[in-house]
């Protein structure tokens with residue numbers, strides 16, 4: 001254990017004590033889970049935060065908003081100005097233990113400053129503005145080592161407006177790039193399909209299918225007024241670190257076969273009378289050609305940096321390239337624009353891993369074996385790609401990945417196990 005893992009015991013349990021009175025217990029502290037809350041303008045994010053801030057849920061939650069308006073209930077109450085703060089502008093402490101604050105930008109070091117002043121929290125919720133792309137926030141989090149020691153990215157939760165999301169997904173950007181709604185849906189780990197009271201029940205399956213066609217692995221919950229059991233959105237450990245038990249929800253998307261998840265409920269129930277509006281080219285189900293692809297994986301010798309799998313997957317995520325194979329002689333880029341990559345991996349020593357990727361950053365974390373035994377047995381190793389350039393080329397991409405991985409594994413085997421020897425062909 002490194003000394004960086006050793007901290008003074010959680011101060012939040014003894015708010016009345018001065019620093020020098022705090023018992024010097026040197027135990028490793030769990031990272032404070034951080035939930036990134038995203039969603040289009042008006043989807044229901046503030047409604048969710050309002051709910052969290054008012055509920056008695058027994059947790060000390062810091063809700064951090066990076067803008068204040070003047071219309072919602074929460075925002076109009078948050079008027080305690082701390083002018084000496086560099087980044088944290090305002091905060092409001094509530095009697096249920098929650099703390100609401102505003103940061104001038106998405107600079108996440110504000111969170112550490114906040115915890116230094118106000119003690120640790122059980123959970124942090126960081127709300128992005130309605131037009132924000134969550135990916136840079138996640139990337140800056142992964143790239144900020146100081147923050148990473150104290151705070152662990154828990155999950156990306158997107159609130160979508162059931163009545164508006166189909167149109168929002170279709171809105172073109174002048175430069176042809178992803179629009180915000182597409183980015184938010186594609187990046188989410190959990191989607192609250194909110195405002196279901198405004199939609200005909202028979203339309204909900206189609207709308208959900210549209211979301212699934214973009215992001216087949218997100219957990220989708222239908223809500224009205226963003227009302228949800230908080231255990232379904234908080235403390236999920238989706239971006240697990242080895243020391244934190246993984247909740248079954250983390251693995252649920254991997255347990256459910258993707259091809260079923262992507263189908264509408266009517267298809268799954270065998271009801272031949274339902275309409276297939278989601279399969280027409282004009283439907284939002286395939287908005288702007290963003291889609292998901294699941295590639296089954298073998299049990300691997302290793303997933304360490306330098307291993308066959310690491311080499312192939314990092315080339316795919318970083319360079320959009322797959323190795324040349326017998327059927328594709330060139331090493332040409334695949335013209336993929338990946339927004340999100342997820343994987344459930346297993347190695348020959350019985351260890352399981354979760355791969356999480358947002359844009360060109362990815363991380364592979366071991367799954368603690370004891371925590372998910374039952375669910376884990378159900379999960380087949382797989383890699384899920386979410387982005388543009390997949391649709392219509394699923395077979396080609398999967399074949400090139402599988403063949404490239406097989407060749408890389410054979411190469412390592414010939415060389416007597418090159419795993420862990422570094423970035424073998426990364427310099428190419």
Ligand SMILES: Nc1nc2c(ncn2[C@@H]2O[C@H](COP(=O)(O)OP(=O)(O)OP(=O)(O)O)[C@@H](O)[C@H]2O)c(=O)[nH]1
Pocket residue numbers: 039040041042043044045046047048072129130159194195196197198223224225226
């Ligand atoms: N009918 C209905 N209205 C809702 C629901 N959820 C939220 N609203 C209303 O929708 C409006 C927008 O909700 P907000 O929670 O402010 O949305 P937001 O995502 O925070 O919006 P921005 O701050 O603009 O990004 C408010 O008037 C809410 O009362 C719902 O489930 N059904």
